[in-house]
Amino acid sequence: MTLLFIEQILNGVQLGVMLFLMAAGLTLVFGVMGLINLAHGSLYMVGAFAAAAVAASTGSFLLGVVASIVAAAVAGVLIEMLVIRRLYGRDHLDQVLATFALILIFSEGTRMVFGSFPLYLQIPPALAGPITLPGGIEYPLFRLTLIVIGLIVAFALYLLITKTRLGIQIQAGEEDREMISALGIDISKLYTFVFALGAALAGLSGALVGTLQSVEVGMGEPVLITAFVVIVIGGIGSIQGALIGAILVGLTQTLGAFLLPSLSITLFGSPDTGQVLSSMLIYILMALVLLFRPQGLMGVKT
Amino acid sequence: MALLTVANITASYGPTQALFDVSLTVKRGGVTALLGRNGVGKSTTIKSICRMLPHASGSITFDNKPLTHLTSHQAARLGLGLVPEGRRCFNNLTVQQNLTVAERPGHWNFSKVTTLFPRLAERKNQQCATLSGGEQQMVAIGRALMTNPKLLILDEATEGLAPIVRQEIWSAIRTLKETQNLSILVVDKSLKDLSKVADQAVVLSRGATMWSGAMADLTDSVTAQYIGV
Ligand SMILES: Nc1ncnc2c1ncn2[C@@H]1O[C@H](COP(=O)(O)OP(=O)(O)OP(=O)(O)O)[C@@H](O)[C@H]1O
Ligand SMILES: [Mg+2]
Numbered sequence: 001m002t003l004l005f006i007e008q009i010l011n012g013v014q015l016g017v018m019l020f021l022m023a024a025g026l027t028l029v030f031g032v033m034g035l036i037n038l039a040h041g042s043l044y045m046v047g048a049f050a051a052a053a054v055a056a057s058t059g060s061f062l063l064g065v066v067a068s069i070v071a072a073a074v075a076g077v078l079i080e081m082l083v084i085r086r087l088y089g090r091d092h093l094d095q096v097l098a099t100f101a102l103i104l105i106f107s108e109g110t111r112m113v114f115g116s117f118p119l120y121l122q123i124p125p126a127l128a129g130p131i132t133l134p135g136g137i138e139y140p141l142f143r144l145t146l147i148v149i150g151l152i153v154a155f156a157l158y159l160l161i162t163k164t165r166l167g168i169q170i171q172a173g174e175e176d177r178e179m180i181s182a183l184g185i186d187i188s189k190l191y192t193f194v195f196a197l198g199a200a201l202a203g204l205s206g207a208l209v210g211t212l213q214s215v216e217v218g219m220g221e222p223v224l225i226t227a228f229v230v231i232v233i234g235g236i237g238s239i240q241g242a243l244i245g246a247i248l249v250g251l252t253q254t255l256g257a258f259l260l261p262s263l264s265i266t267l268f269g270s271p272d273t274g275q276v277l278s279s280m281l282i283y284i285l286m287a288l289v290l291l292f293r294p295q296g297l298m299g300v301k302t
Numbered sequence: 303m304a305l306l307t308v309a310n311i312t313a314s315y316g317p318t319q320a321l322f323d324v325s326l327t328v329k330r331g332g333v334t335a336l337l338g339r340n341g342v343g344k345s346t347t348i349k350s351i352c353r354m355l356p357h358a359s360g361s362i363t364f365d366n367k368p369l370t371h372l373t374s375h376q377a378a379r380l381g382l383g384l385v386p387e388g389r390r391c392f393n394n395l396t397v398q399q400n401l402t403v404a405e406r407p408g409h410w411n412f413s414k415v416t417t418l419f420p421r422l423a424e425r426k427n428q429q430c431a432t433l434s435g436g437e438q439q440m441v442a443i444g445r446a447l448m449t450n451p452k453l454l455i456l457d458e459a460t461e462g463l464a465p466i467v468r469q470e471i472w473s474a475i476r477t478l479k480e481t482q483n484l485s486i487l488v489v490d491k492s493l494k495d496l497s498k499v500a501d502q503a504v505v506l507s508r509g510a511t512m513w514s515g516a517m518a519d520l521t522d523s524v525t526a527q528y529i530g531v
Contacts, residue, residue, distance in 0.1 A: 168399050172392045179390045182352050183404035184378035184449055 003137055008258045009251065014143045016250025017150025021205035022227040023234070023242040024157060025198020031237025032174045032194050035084065036092050038099040040202055040227070041220025042106035047072040047203025048210035048219060049110055052119040061124035065207050072203020073196045075106075080195040085188065107217050118216035121207070146208050153201065154243050161239055170194060174237065226253075229282050233289045235299020244297055249282050256281040303366065305330045305485050306351070306453055311360030313350050320346045321357070325511045326487075326504040328453060333479055333486040335496045335517060337529050338506035344489045345387045347506070348457050351487075352384050353377040365452060379406075383451025387458050387489075389442040393431035397422055400430055400441050401448050408450025409482070415444040418474055436467035443474065454478065456488045460495070468495070475499055493525065505529065 026040050050071030055064030079102060087095045123142045130138040161167035172180045173190055181187045202220075210219065230249050234241025256278035264274025289297060304327040313321040321343050328334040336344050349355040351362055353374040362369040369377050378384070392400050401412055401422070416423035419440040425433060430441060439459055446454060456475070460468040472495050478484045479499055490496050496503075496517070503520050505513040505528045513524050 165402070168395060168403050171394060172400075172403050175392050175394060176390055178354055178374070179386065179392075180404065181374040182354060182378055182382075182384045182386070183445065184375050184406065185404055186373075186375045 003135075005258075006135070006137055007139060008254055010137075010139055010147070011143065012251035012254035013247060014147050014150075014250070015254055016247035017147055017154070018205050018209050019223070019227060019230050019250055020150055020154060020243050020246035021201045021208075022223055023230040023246050024154075024239060025195075025201050026224075026227050027231040027234065027237055027239065027242045028170075028194055029198050030231065032170055033088050033191055035087060036095045036099070037084070037198075038096060038224065039079065039102035039106065040198070041224030042103050043072045043076055043199040043202040044206035044209075044220040044223055045106065045110060045215075045217065046075045047206035048121075048215040049114055049119065050203070051207035051210065052121050052215045053114075055121055056119070061122070061211075064121065065204065068203045068207030069200045072206070073200040075203075076196045076199025077192060080192050084195060085191070088191070103221070111217050114217075116217065118214040120214055121211040123211055142211070146212075149208065153204070154239075157201075157239055166190075166193070226282065229286050231296075233286050233296055235293075235296025237300075238296070238298040241296055241298030248285065252281050252285050253278075304328060305332075305365060306487065307361075307363045308347065308351065309361045309363075311347075311350055311357040311362065313346060313355055313357040315346075315355070320509055321350065322509040323511065324350075324360075324506065324509065326514060327502070328485050328487050329502065331483045331485055332502060333488060333500045334502040334504060335500035336487060336489045336504050336506065337493075337496075338512075339528070339530060342506040343509040344506060345457055346509075348384070348386075348455055348487070348489070351377075351455065352382055378449065378451075381450075381452030383446035383449050383454045385439075385442045385446045385454065385456045385459055387461075389435075389438045391430040391433075391438045391441050391445070394429065396427050396429055397433070397437075397441055398426040401444050404445065405448040406450050410447040410450050412448070415447055418447075418477065419444060434467075436463050436470065439463065439467075439471060440474075443471070447478075451484075453485045453487060456486065456490070458489055458491070460490060460492065468492075472499070493520075493529065 022040065022044060026037065029035050029037050047068035051064035051068035054067035055061050083098060083102065087098055127142045127145050129141060131141040131144060133139055161170065169180065169185055169190055173187055177187050206220065226249060230245040231242055233248060234245030260274035260278040261271035262274070264271050306328040308324060308326045311321055311324050312319065324343065324347050326334060326336065336347065338344055346355065350357045351369070353369060353372055364380055364382065367380060392403065395403065398412065401415060421437055422440055422444060425437060430438060433441065443459065460471050463471065475486065475488070476499055479486060488496065488500060500517045503515065503517045504511055505524060507528045512528050
């Protein structure tokens with residue numbers, strides 16, 4: 001039982017760090033540019049398809065992962081320059097409508113190129129199979145790799161934002177975009193970079209999660225919704241908040257699905273109540289967080 | 303040829319016109335004071351020069367180049383160093399980050415700025431939000447200097463500061479003029495302090511230039527009519 005429990009905790013963390021990759025871009029784009037981007041899930045899908053196509057044709061998983069990052073970043077730059085850039089000053093309804101249209105375009109476009117059947121990414125042989133962790137826990141090596149990748153990306157992102165000149169310019173732009181422009185910084189280049197960065201992370205997460213599941217049209221939207229829950233919990237605009245929120249949501253979702261049905265059998269004799277409750281759990285968590293901290297865990301009060 | 307020439311500009315905030323006919327010049331190595339009562343359009347003129355607000359007619363020429371079709375960052379890169387009204391430091395960044403965020407190569411660097419304002423060296427890792435008003439003003443001036451501008455634009459750089467801190471700021475401005483020969487456009491309420499640094503003066507009233515000439519020629523009747531005491 002405890003071994004199983006620890007395994008579920010690791011699964012929760014794994015889900016959490018992958019959610020973080022999605023949520024980081026979403027929260028940056030919202031925090032820095034004030035943009036609600038519903039098409040973020042499409043970039044996740046673009047990454048997954050690019051990885052599946054490249055991995056299938058080259059036989060290399062690693063090249064597939066690189067392709068996911070590149071393809072999503074390129075798609076991100078394109079839609080930022082063609083569409084998104086026109087939306088920064090607009091109200092959120094315009095943004096939601098326009099980026100929803102982008103979802104439809106991406107989904108139909110992908111269906112035209114790849115068809116409606118799911119694609120599959122194979123876990124590379126070097127990462128297949130279980131690994132024995134201290135304490136005798138057998139855990140899939142690939143999932144453990146995802147946790148490590150996610151944490152490395154989170155740390156790299158932290159360094160980028162807080163230690164590099166570019167990151168400091170992004171923070172300054174978040175606070176006062178007119179002022180940073182008046183000091184000679186090209187804010188539109190900065191915005192394109194932030195958008196491409198978020199897109200690349202979404203694409204990476206699409207490829208990695210797509211390997212555990214399947215690669216298909218529409219895969220991005222459920223993740224997008226969960227990622228929104230994450231950034232609301234973490235505090236919109238905060239990268240740290242996104243990480244904390246993502247891990248919390250990952251754990252809540254995984255442990256809820258693991259514990260509640262069996263608890264419900266003990267209490268009511270059937271798993272149904274527990275299953276229903278567990279699918280609602282992250283929203284309950286969000287409501288509770290908002291009740292006590294309306295700005296989210298790491299958000300700044302406005 | 304002057305470094306900056308603003309000729310007969312008009313500008314509006316949406317439907318409300320704020321500038322009707324503003325003209326001014328700043329000579330190379332010169333200091334021009336922009337004067338006038340509250341709300342006459344001094345800050346609006348500065349916003350137009352820095353391309354934060356488009357002007358509707360008239361022309362702005364800086365370093366022999368027209369600024370009309372440039373964006374704010376392009377104009378800044380030609381050598382405009384803005385110290386805006388209200389300071390507008392980046393509160394979440396440290397002093398050092400504020401100074402270096404937009405730095406461009408040239409004479410001014412972190413150590414030169416901290417020689418001008420020694421207090422900033424002591425507080426370099428402190429968040430700007432935690433600084434006193436005077437220190438924030440020093441950060442705003444230092445931040446503009448670090449872009450190595452040809453023209454420094456100071457909008458109410460001593461407003462709301464204690465007299466002793468004001469004198470620190472004024473003495474720094476004098477140093478910039480005397481030792482760096484920096485061209486400066488300065489807006490301030492204190493005629494007495496301005497007269498020690500400015501050689502030219504431009505007086506605005508209700509969005510239009512009413513008087514311009516040498517600072518020394520500014521008569522009491524002009525100041526009484528358009529500036530008040
Ligand atoms: N953002 C704005 N939107 C609309 N009107 C504005 C805006 N900023 C300034 N104005 C108006 O434009 C006019 C000129 O304002 P401006 O700030 O340029 O004056 P100022 O000379 O700098 O005054 P002060 O000495 O108080 O700083 C004023 O009537 C003001 O109400
Ligand atoms: Mg003003």
